[in-house]
Amino acid sequence: MDRTRAPTPRRGCRCTNAKSKDDRSAHRCYDRIAPTNLNKDAGRLMGFLAATGRAFLIFLEATGRLALFTGSALSHCVRPPLYPRQILRQMIDIGYYSLPVVGLTALFTGMVLALQSYSGFSRFQAEGAIATVVVLSVTRELGPVLAGLMVAGRIGAAMAAEIGTMRVTEQIDALSTLSTNPHKYLVAPRLIAGLTMLPLLVIVADVIGVFGGFLVGVYRLDFNAASYINRTWEFLQPVDVISGLVKAAIFGFLIALMGCYHGYHSKGGAQGVGAATTNAVVSASILILVWNYLITGIFFSTK
Amino acid sequence: MTDPKIALPKIALKGVRKQFGPKKVLNGIDLEVGKGESLVVIGGSGTGKSVMLKCILGLLAPDAGSIMVDGVETTKLRTREREKLLHKFGMLFQGAALFDSLKVWENVAFGLIQGEHMPRAQAKEIAIAKLGAVGLSPDVAELSPAELSGGMQKRVGLARAIADEPEIIFFDEPTTGLDPIMADVINELIVQCVKDLGATAVTITHDMASARKIADRVAMIYEGRIIWTGHAGDIDHSGNAHVDQFVHGRAEGPIKMQVRAL
Structure with a gap:
């Protein structure tokens, strides 16, 4: 991730993948943080937080997917x-x-x-x-x-x-x-x-x-x-x-x-x-x- | 769209978009396929041809846009309705995708037995007849798919796709990986089967010989959009530089391949 980039003025997700307002809410994005003029330590901290958050989101996504899979499979066992x-x-x-x-x-x-x-x-x-x-x-x-x-x-x-x-x-x-x-x-x-x-x-x-x-x-x-x-x-x-x-x-x-x-x-x-x-x-x-x-x-x- | 003078298209795509992560694969596909028509979609590798077919079948959910089959919107269907809709479809997969745990005839009869709950004995008779229609003898029926050559697997895949007489058949690169003679045999079979069933066919390929043989109409897909459609006969004078380059297989032209000198 390029941390030297100027911050975009948009609120919410700032990732460059999001082109429009609708797109921003729809697309999946784990790179929600693009800090800039912060000093190096803060940048490192943000990087750490971003990585933690990203891992957590991936974990939640996997859990949700597994739960949906289990539910669907179980329902097919009885139908x-x-x-x-x-x-x-x-x-x-x-x-x-x-x-x-x-x-x-x-x-x-x-x-x-x-x-x-x-x-x-x-x-x-x-x-x-x-x-x-x-x-x-x-x-x-x-x-x-x-x-x-x-x-x-x-x-x-x-x-x-x-x-x-x-x-x-x-x-x-x-x-x-x-x-x-x-x-x-x-x-x-x-x-x-x-x-x-x-x-x-x-x-x-x-x-x-x-x-x-x-x-x-x-x-x-x-x-x-x-x-x-x-x-x-x-x-x-x-x-x-x-x-x-x-x-x-x-x-x-x-x-x-x-x-x-x-x-x-x-x-x-x-x-x-x-x-x-x-x-x-x-x-x-x-x-x-x-x-x-x-x-x-x-x-x-x-x- | 609902103009009664124009016949209802069998399949109609409007503004279909699909992206994987940051990669936009389909970027607003607009396409109509008439009833009983054989459409061939040409385009380079990785331009979204397969993804488009999978979106129509509902194997992938498009991010935006509408897909109508017989005038019915399919993108919001529930599982049960989707299963019903899929009865209309048959598909020949690129690698044939035969079930390797089942015998050849069980593969061909799969849709009849599982989908339509036909008795096995009756389904086997139909399966052997369909194998005959693609030029395979009844003794192939008892083999397992792994014992067949690539060309024979494609034929079995074709027999499976037409077994429950679908209204729409998709062919995903039917001639890829076959020698030119076998490719022509498969092309002939496709033309024959589609004609016999009176089915609507959509074929995706980058084999121009195959496209010329199968197509009533040709559409070219490039960067996730349909950039040209026209009759099969017009393909050599399409007036589109992209199509021209593709049809004649030239490295030079508006389509740039992502290659780097070592």
Whole structure:
């Protein structure tokens, strides 16, 4: 930005892009400040403020765009016609093909949890609590969070890449010209599949995770199998599992939303699609961690 | 405009403007396309040809101006009404834009199955017939788009554009990236399909051979404005220096290319 330019006498937006009064209110402009005879420090301060404001406006714009996108996509999830073939395809992609990776993650998480808590808890003679610790940690936290993160890497990236490629090769425009709403055809099935499949995946992950703990407990740490299972059930409450499944549903929704949103708004060629993929995975992962805290707070905070 | 003596234009653009950031792409487009007419819009790369088509289709919202289709203002339409309007349109995209997750026949039948809820078996029959109309054999129908050559993809794209018998068809650089013979085949197909359907066609291209073959009328777009329109036969004596330079493909003339010597 040229800060030595003489100030224009107009009020409101002073940017040179605005030619007329109407234009000024209509066009988007983040360069609202064109200071001149101010001394250097003030100029630097203004520059800093301008940059901050610009970043903030861009942030608001992105938030608004995401909110509109989410609203539109959600409304298409409940308004017919739905596309059963697309929903089924996405469900198989998300639910069935993620089983191996989620199962392995859960198995080793359960195993390491048993091992860790044994070495930790034996310091104060609480080894008996291991089964309970494993089942509570897995159902409440680690099942949904780790499954969510793994699926974010697997599915979020794939969605962003697929939809992004469709965007840059004009396939999304082609959908519109064939009287098919892209939000309904591409986004809604993925959201529905994410929302429904993640809880199912997490049920499997819970079982496998507890089983991993059981394996280590019984075969490595010499617990009695029957008493380990008893201890697993003893303190488990429905809310532990239910809270995990609610988390999973929300994580599934967030993964699909981020994948679709970033893919849908990707621009440029291969580089744009690559950036969209990265953004989808990173933003989904961060949102999972943030929402994990929020939902835990809603379910379990006593204060 | 509502003079009953003049037939209502199929598409009418008035003062259409569109800008991306500081870049003004469309700078007040005025254009009319008559019913059943084949209009070819010529112009260099980056002069706003594609943006104009996307504005008419509603894929992009123009900043100002009016776009009428069959006398109905389309710039303020709601999503549902827009979807209904798009039934009138077919479009052949520059890169064909076939859905690569679907088979060739599913691509051609897409508008019939999703847009008009036709049973799949019936839609498949129509799709194979349309593939025949663009000179492709039925065994191509089961292939995936990635297995086809560029020329064949264009033909499939054309079959898809005409599958649900639209009233208006847009062709976005139909011959770009094809060898001269295949380009001529595509041109022939376009002329044939448009004639068979009695459709209104708008083609954007910078291939003059293609323009001469397809066009009833030619319009030239330059710096976001229509600077000349006339009959296809008048294109060689347009009396417009810009058009003349473009038609004859000369580097020297009023149109300056942004090139810098190294």
